Amino acid sequence: MATSLFNLEGKVALVTGGNGGIGLGMAEAMAEAGADVCIWGRNEEKNEAAAKKLKKYDRRVLALKCDVADEQQVEECFAKTVATLGMVTTCFANAAISPRTTPFHKMTIEEWRSVFNINMEGVFYTFRAAIRHMIDDKITGSLIATSSIAAVSGQPRGEHYASTKAGLTALIRSLSVEYARYNIRANAILPGFIDTEMIALEEADEKVKMAVMQRIPQRRWGVPKDFGPIAVYFASDASAYHTGDSVIIDGGYLRF
Numbered sequence: 034m035a036t037s038l039f040n041l042e043g044k045v046a047l048v049t050g051g052n053g054g055i056g057l058g059m060a061e062a063m064a065e066a067g068a069d070v071c072i073w074g075r076n077e078e079k080n081e082a083a084a085k086k087l088k089k090y091d092r093r094v095l096a097l098k099c100d101v102a103d104e105q106q107v108e109e110c111f112a113k114t115v116a117t118l119g120m121v122t123t124c125f126a127n128a129a130i131s132p133r134t135t136p137f138h139k140m141t142i143e144e145w146r147s148v149f150n151i152n153m154e155g156v157f158y159t160f161r162a163a164i165r166h167m168i169d170d171k172i173t174g175s176l177i178a179t180s181s182i183a184a185v186s187g188q189p190r191g192e193h194y195a196s197t198k199a200g201l202t203a204l205i206r207s208l209s210v211e212y213a214r215y216n217i218r219a220n221a222i223l224p225g226f227i228d229t230e231m232i233a234l235e236e237a238d239e240k241v242k243m244a245v246m247q248r249i250p251q252r253r254w255g256v257p258k259d260f261g262p263i264a265v266y267f268a269s270d271a272s273a274y275h276t277g278d279s280v281i282i283d284g285g286y287l288r289f
Contacts, residue, residue, distance in 0.1 A: 038271040041068035045118045046268050047111075048072050049101050049159055050128030052079040054229035055179060055260050057086070059125060062261025063268050064090040071114045071121075073099035073128065093118060101128045101155030111162040122172055123268040124163035126156040126201075127179040133191040145193045152197035160208065168215050176219040177267050178205050182283050184223060198223075202279050209277030218276035220267055225283025227255040250285035 046063045050056040051072030064070045064087045072087070074080045077098050084096035095117050099110040114121060129152045135144055160176055167174035183191060184198040201221055208219040226245050246252065263280060266272050281287060 039066055039265050039269045041066040041265065041268055044068040044122045044268055045120050046070050046123040046125065046264075047114055047121045047163070048125040048127055049099070049155070050074060050179075051125070052076060052083040052096065055224060055227060055257050056125070056127040057083050058257025058260045059127070059264035060087060061090075062258070062265050063123075064092045064094070065261075066265045066269070067092070068123070068268060069093040069118050071095040071097065071118055073097050073101065073110055075100050101126075101159055102150040104158050107155070107158040107162060111159075111166070115166060120170060120172060121163055121166060121174075123175045123177070124159065125177045125179065125264065126159045128155055128159075129179065129194075129197075131191065131194045133188070133194065136190055137192050140193070148193040149197055152194065153200055156201060156204070160204075164208075164212060164215075164217060167217050168212075173216040173273075174218070175267050175272065176205070176208060176217065177264070178202075178219075178221045180205075180221045180223045180279065182223050182225050182281065182287055184279075186287065205279065206277050213276060218272065220272075220276060221279040222260065222263055222267075223279055223281045223283070224260065225249070225255055225281070225286045227257065227259070229257065245286075248286050248289050249283070250289050253284065255282065255284055 046068045048056045048060045051060045052074035060070050060072055069092050070087055072083055080096040084094050087094045097110045099106050101107055178201045180201045181198040183195040184202050188195040205219045205221040
């Protein structure tokens, strides 16, 4: 007998940075499982292309231009998401940047802050809006942050990125405790090396590519669709008692 545990009909998922890469992989899987989906992204052309792809699952789809580092934009886009789709039951804080060009001792405060503005403050704005909505409307909700294996391993020339991703895992643990009384759970996903635009530089460098590949027991780069199942799980009632966790999806990289 087929199980309905992973049936997302009646769920509404918001995915920041959902117009490509891991975000789109998660959004597509949830739409296929029956959820209505809203994606936020800064590139309108990518938003439109992603929305077109999601609509083939015959679900309600909304794509909004939003810079999560802008508090007002987040508030306005969240309100528009709820007004259009009725509610948000699952919120994926996935939008991030990962510049890795400057040695730490030469890094400017502007470079440092530019990463924190999106990767940390953007998550703060997004989750704050989601939690307010879930409490006010008495929604059993799920918050998911896209962290990274950089949160638990060294990342040269990426200390600002690694710091934000480690911060997200601490934030998730704290949110899971504070908001459990409101039936809101919070978890983090830690991707490894995934074939997206964000790691294009690593893939272009054959020396780096070979060094990384030798550390991945599955001997392949991850792809966005690898994150569809975990997204569906955290958006579904199957994860009703799962909170405060950090799930690593890296093909075994950290274990080798």
